[in-house]
Amino acid sequence: MTEKMVKLTIDDQEVEAPEGTLIVNAAKMIGNDIPVFCYHPKMEPVGMCRMCLVEIGRPVKDRQTGEWVREEDGSLQIQFGPKLETACTTPISEGMVVRGNSKKALAGRKDILEFLLTSHPLDCPICDKGGECPLQNLTMAFGPGQSRFLVDEKYHLGKHVPLGELIILDRERCIQCARCTRFQDEIVDDHVIGFFQRGRGLEIVTFSDPGFDSYFSGNTTDICPVGALTTIDFRFEARPWELMVGASICPHCPVGCNTSLNTRREARAQGDVVIKRVMPRQNEKVNEIWICDKGRFAYHFAQSGDRLVQPMVRRDGELIPTTWTDALNTAAEGFKASSTGPNAGKDVLAIGSGRLSNEDLYNLQRFSTGLGGRSVLYTSMGGGDLVAQVGVGQGTNFSDMGPGTTILVAACDLQEEAPIWFLRVKQAVDRGANLVVVNPRTTKLEKYASQVVRYAYGAEAQTILGMVNTLSAKRPDLGEAAPAASRDGRINEAAQSVSRAENLVIIYGSEGTGLESSQALAQACANLL
Ligand code: SF4
Ligand code: SF4
Ligand code: FES
Known part of the structure; x- marks a missing residue:
């Protein structure tokens, strides 16, 4: 239309x-x-x-x-x-x-603007939002040059109010726009903060115990148009204009949210460049403008004292720091020893990451096969190879999913395993998509599902095969457990629900699965597709 x-x-x-x-x-x-x-x-x-x-x-x-x-x-x-x-x-x-x-x-x-500033503390010089604050910018562009209100006449509220472990509130900076509460209510559906009191005394409070109990709380500090909500992690750590910005991808889960690393050199890191904060980078096909708190705050490992920063070689059972030349020679000797003799090459296995470049993967493969060994791409394990064959293609966009789309989430607590996909699936359901959840225990996502199927741990592949069996003629190739599983009424209903989809998306996770069961689950999902 x-x-x-x-x-x-x-x-x-x-x-x-x-x-x-x-x-x-x-x-x-x-x-x-x-x-x-x-x-x-x-x-x-x-x-x-x-x-x-x-x-x-x-x-x-x-x-x-x-x-x-x-x-x-x-x-x-x-x-x-x-x-x-x-x-x-x-x-x-x-x-x-x-x-x-x-x-x-x-x-x-x-x-x-004059009205908003009547009780605003105007403490921009010590405010973490200073330099990237919409209130500051719009006051400069459109506001009155002078205040007609005396500081002593201002209405004062609490300035250091932790809402939880991650977010701190400066109550007198709040302009009562409700962006933060609406984000929690509309986007996340975690109703953990809200307004309390009235008029100029109105305050943001948290209702949850522990405070501000949400996996996405950091996003409220990005959308707060003033310095009322800031992260405890970045508080008084740097001014925005001192930071260098580098595009990055979050490494913590399969979503791969687009992020910006804000860095600067610091004396306390002996002049090294350190990450000061992680911010979301807009990508409407991946994370829109959000990231979860794990992606935002779990970056301190980069400065951990336990990080390996120089080559080490194990000698007499002890890891000894050494030079690159010595480490590479020692590794080469080890490989040489494995590539000769009766077991030549059998002990050589190279495990490559899907995050390496094609050139690196090619070299790794040449290296291992040259020694008579073999190489494995670990992202192909546990069903990864099937995902590459029948998984969603390039250009797939959660934003396009709505009426006609069914999303099946199997063996997965999506909010734990891929938090931003949790938000995106929830939004797709809000737009009219159908959600089916198949999991051995209750998860938050079930609230939005039209069908929920429960199974005993370990029966994830059989449960999905039960759905396949329901929808197809007798399939002797589906294994023994499938016919029994397909007699379950809920499986039948879920299967019928899936069969009505014009567009089916399956997300399978790792709830109680290992490498082998993950492979079996992926195969079952591929059969269902
Ligand atoms: S987003 Fe910031 S200014 Fe708006 S209501 Fe929340 S705390 Fe106040
Ligand atoms: S959902 Fe969270 S952990 Fe996963 S990629 Fe995005 S920011 Fe990182
Ligand atoms: S009333 Fe329009 S932006 Fe607030």
């Missing part, structure tokens, strides 16, 4: 955008950034901060005839509302005229 397009004018520029687009987003299409605080493109608009106030004019219709009223020159007559309106909650309409830079709109913006 083609989208209906709507034409309007924003700050004297014509824009055409799909019906239903919010003014703030239509403006963005022509490079016009209407300032916002509470609006966030990943969440429902709430119109709480009023920073995006604009003048909006709409074409006038004659009430009696239903015809558009026209000016003498034939153009549509536009009537502007008496008050400013929020660009973040108002959808565009045909012929609309928006003024974001008029005297009235600019005065509105200035007033809102």
Whole structure:
């Protein structure tokens, strides 16, 4: 179905955008950034901060005839509302005229900023958000040059309030935009923080024990438009402008979230470059703009004193630090010894990682086969080879999954094993995708599933084969356990649910599985596909 397009004018520029687009987003299409605080493109608009106030004019219709009223020159007559309106909650309409830079709109913006700053501590010089703070930037761009409020008259609130082990709150910096609470409610579905009290005394509090108990809490510090929420890890560690930014990929789980490593040289690391923080890097096909707390905070191993930073050779049972030349010679002697004699090559096994470059893998393979041994790509083990053959192809995007897609999650606690996929599967279900969970114990994901199948640990492959059996004619090749499993009513229902999918995606995990059972599970999933 083609989208209906709507034409309007924003700050004297014509824009055409799909019906239903919010003014703030239509403006963005022509490079016009209407300032916002509470609006966030990943969440429902709430119109709480009023920073995006604009003048909006709409074409006038004659009430009696239903015809558009026209000016003498034939153009549509536009009537502007008496008050400013929020660009973040108002959808565009045909012929609309928006003024974001008029005297009235600019005065509105200035007033809102002055109002937000009445009780703001203005402690930018010691605020961790300083240098990358939307409130600071928008105050510089649109705010009043001077405050009419005395510091002593300001409403003071707690400045060092840990919400949990990872996140700290400065209560008087909060501008009550609710981005953090909406993120936890809408995106994560962990209702662990919320508003308490009213008016200027309103505060963010945590309801959970332990505090701010969520795997995704760090994201609230990215989207908080002020320095109210910051991470305890980065607190007072560096100023943003001192940091170098390098693109990276999170190494902690299969999602491979895109990240930016913020680094700088430090005296306490003897002048070495150290990671100061890990930030999400936008990739709409992988992690959108989010990362989990493991990806954000589990980087300190890079500076661990236990890290291997120089070659070592085991002599008389002891690992002895040595030079590269000595270490390489010792390794070469060991390989030479294994490649001669009656067992030549049998003791040589090279295990390669799928993260190596093709050139490195080629050299590794030449090296091991040259010695009469063999090499194994560990990412092909445990079913990895089948994933390469029948798994999702390049360009697969969670954002496209909705009605017609069924996602089967088997033997996997997705929030533990691949946290961002948990969010993405949940969002796909929110858009209308069907979710089937097959797991030996309860997981958080089940809440969103239409079908849940429970099995005894170790029976994951048989359970999936039971689904295959339900859907196909008698299959003697499916093994003995499959017919018994397929008699289970829940398996039948899950199988029927899967069979109705126009698009089936299977995520299999490692809940209670080892290498062999993982291979069997992957084979069963491949059969089902
Ligand atoms: S803590 Fe930050 S994100 Fe949360 S309501 Fe306050 S200003 Fe908004
Ligand atoms: S989900 Fe978390 S652990 Fe996995 S890649 Fe993303 S940030 Fe890293
Ligand atoms: S950004 Fe529109 S009201 Fe906050």
